[in-house]
Amino acid sequence: MPEHPIATQATVGTTYRDSEPWWPEPARPASGSPDVILVVLDDVGFGSLGCFGSEIDTPTMDGLAGSGLTYTNFHVTPLCSPTRASLLTGRNHHSVGMSMLSNADSGYPGKRGAVSPRAAMVQELLRDRGYNTAAFGKWHLTPMDQTSSAGPYDQWPLGRGFDQHYGFLEGLTDHFFPELVQDNHRIDPPAAPEDGYHLTDDLVDHLIDYISDHKSVAPDKPYFAYLALGAAHCPHQSHVEYLDRVRGRYDEGWDIVRERRLQRQIDLGIVPAGTELAPRNDGVQPWDELTTDEQQVMARLQEAFAAMLEHTDDQLSRLISHLERLDAREDTLILLMSDNGASQEGGPHGTTNTIAYENGDAVRVEDALAQIDDIGTWRCHSNYPWGWAQVGNTPLKRYKQNVHAGGVRAPLIVSWPARLGEVAGQHRGQFHDVIDIAPTILDITGVETPEEYRGTPQLPVHGVSMAYSFRDEAAPTKRPTQYFEMYGHRAIVHEGWKAVAYHERHTPYSDDRWELYDLTSDFSECNDLAAERPDALHELVGRWWSEAERYGVFPLDDRNFAERAAKYHSAASPRRRRHFILHRGVGRIPAGVTPLIYDRSYRIDATVDITGDDEGVLVSQGDVNGGYALWLADHELHYEYNHQGARRHVSGPAPLSHGQHRLTMNFTRTGPLQGVAEIRVDDVPVGSVELPSTARYMVAWQGLEIGRDALSPVSEKYPREFAFTGELETVEFMLADDEGEEPVYYEPID
Structure with a gap:
């Protein structure tokens, strides 16, 4: 009998009567493996949750801490993509190719903007062992020029081990008009803001539905759910009732609020008694020195952040209540953390x-x-401004992007009632890093990291399991050493000591001054011992260079991400072109794939077939923040350029007959970041407007659409979406080769 094409241990006879069936054994997780929910907050500093000393009302997150463990010495990278790469792989971010953000490939092994296949992710290993896996929310691990419908898809969530994904691929999104992706395709939000829509509500709804499906169909099969919220990354947005709830709360200013947070942290045992409040960061004024107008604006900006975080807590409450209704809360391991410190x-x-x-x-x-x-x-x-960001990081110094504690010390809560009931509510002070989360999950679920994954040799896992600390408050840390680097800022922690150097962008690295702190007695890095202990500092700095070499940190690069994203792309990147033809039916094009129109002349041609009094948007890119749009209305052609809220509009007659026409916006660069926009109908000029300022690196975070403006509107001069009623054949971009001089850099700290 010929060999059966499918491997089997069944005995196959002529009929079923003389045959013996066999069924392959499915992959099964280790006995007792829990459901796992990994919750990642965005840009939420060390001192921003109620259980970490904040006045912001977070009873759900506080409740998770009360039913589990609060880690007060947990560290991350100071930026989102690198933290997420380390979180899901258990390796250092430079080693896996994510030195900075996934928005740029700088051309070096550690700076690819994508996670190497040599670093299998926790969800990939769990799925192979029998877990179901699903991701909800922010990804930001796909190279941004690979996020269009043309892919490639190997670095999208489904390409990296998730069965399902519902969320967004960029580093941020409008929370009322998100650029949503479901699995491997883009979709519109299911409702509008006036109908009560908000992204956080939507993400939690989808996770709740996923759990219901899972528990109904396969109640004995565990799942791994990754809930990576957009909150509380800017833009800070929430429902009006949450904004009303916090109105006036921050009128006292950041100095008083920060002092109160520190006292609460001491009272709660989050920081040791005697911890000093770090001095105001450079550029942060005393609140009393601000004008009344400045105080009014800055208090309102902090209210928006607080409202967003309280709204997020309420949505997590719905999730916890759902688990309790399903009698699934006890054996669900929930880890809740932030990806970096508060944003500068x-x-x-x-x-x-x-x-x-x-x-x-x-x-x-x-x-x-x-x-x-x-x-x-x-x-x-x-x-919010720097003053409130430092409040978010109380009692620490500096911010996200920096490797002082304000950038890298983050809240972590581990809640698992079935296993941590006896130690519920306790704190843990062992030093740990984000690379330790994946090994902890794999340890708990009994999954080993292979030396080879799907034919690719694997990097060693750099992290260690934290499970030893669950029961033993006094156990010494199993992670005595960890290096840090971002934008040239450098630090290393080793056996309770920390050496750290702040780097001024575009200055020689040899000019950087290294500081030295004894973290066992100086929680907030206030007492620099570099002058007193030069021997200890020298040893630590040497260790940093050794670790940096070992984990692929070099070359050091202090250029900001927007410049890199606008200028540096792989040979395969679609952004290297100067000619784009977008055809009817093309989906939304994310910002990371749009034509690079910055500081150069360019032309946009829309070819249309007119069948009547047609009107609507021909092409739009951007949102209320900034962007541009070309549209027809009232027999006129319109163009508007929205430069960070400063709008320039031009219109001209367009009495179009039936048939095909070409509608054009031609931008002529007249100087650095300025020029003239001229609109044409069938190559005949009908109007122009001077643009005294244009975007240097980014016109907007939101992407490009042809035939409509469906999300956050670029212009206020037409109704939302304003879909074109005629036949839009193509929209063509032609870019001149006249880019401007080297860009001017923004120095966030003097």
Whole structure:
């Protein structure tokens, strides 16, 4: 009898009567393996949760701490993509190719903007062992120029071990108008803000439905759910009732609030008695020295953050209640953490336009004051100022992007009632790093990391399991050493000591001054011992260089991500082209794949077939923050360029007959970041407008659409979406080769 094409241990006869059936044994997790939910907050600093000393009302997260363990000496990288790469692989971020963000490939092994296949992710290993896996929310581990419908898809969530994904691929998104992805395709949000939609609600709804499906169909099969919330990354947005709840809470200012948080942290045992409050970071003014207008704007910006975090806590409450209804809470392991410290990306005065920061521009206080009632709503993309960011990191110094404690010490809560009931509510002070989370999950579930995964040799796992600390409060840490690096900032922790160097962008690294702290007695890194202990400092600095060589840190690179994303791309990147033809039916194109129109002349041609009094958007890119749109309305052709809220509009007659026409916007660069936009109908000029300022690196976070403007609207001059009613054949971009001089850099700290 010929060999059967499918491997089997069945005995196959002529009929079933003389045959013996056999069924393959499915992959099964180790006995007692729990359901696992990994919750990642975004840009939530060490001192921002109620159980970490904050006045922000987070009873659900506090309840998780009460039913589990609170880790007070947990560290991450100071930026989102690197933390997520380390979190899911158990390796250091440079080693797996994610030195910075996934928005750029800088051309070096540690700076690819993608996670190496040599580092299998925790969800890949769990799925192979019989777990179901699902991701909800932010990914930000796919190279941004690979996030269009053309892929490739190997670095999307489904390409890296998740059975399902519902969320977004970028580093941030509008929470009322998110650029949603479901599995491997883009979708529109299911509702509008006026109908009560918010991204956090939506993500938790999908996770709740996933758990219901899972428990109904396969109640004995465990799952791994990754809930990577957009909250509380800017833009800070929430429902009006949450904004009303916190109104006036921060009128006292950041100095008083930070002092109160430190006292609560001491009372709760989060920090040791006697911990000092780090001095104000460079550029943070005393609250009392601000003008009344500045205080009003800056208090409102912090209210938006607090409202968003309280709204997030309420959504997590719905999740916990659902687990309890299903009688599934006891044996669900929940890990809740933040990806880095509080953000400095609002600048010294905060901002009501987050894209301005990326382009190196500030928003004037008077402009922010004019928008004050929009802060926290869909009409505004805000971020708080440095003073409130330092409050978020109480009692620490510096912020996200930096490797002082304010950037890398983060909250971590581990809740597992079935296993941690006897130690519920306790704190753990062992030093640990984000690379230790994946090994902890794999240890608990009995999954070993293979030396080879799907034919690819694997990097060693750099992390260690934290499970030893669950029961033993006094156990010495199994992670005595960890290096840090971001944008040239460098640090190392070794056996309770920390050496750290802050790097001024575009200055020689040899000019950086290394500081030395004894973390066993100086929680907030206030007492620099470099002068007193030069021997200890020398040893630690040498150890940093050794660790950096070992884990692929070099070359050091202090260029900001927006410049790298705008200028540096692999040979396969679609952004290297200067000619784009977008055809009818193309889906939303994410910002990381859009034409690089910055500081150069370019032309947009829309070819249409007119069948009547057609109108609508021909092409749009961006949102309320910034962008551009070309559209037809009232027999006129319109163009608007929204530069960080400063709008320039032009219109001209377009009495179009039936048939095919070409509608054009031609931008001529007249100087650095400026030029003239001319609109044409069938190559005949019908209007022009001077653009005195244009985007340096990014016009917007939101992507490009042809035939409509369906999400956060670029212009206020047409109704939302405003789909084109005629036949839009193509939209063509032609880019000239006249890019401007080297960009001016924004220095966030003087």
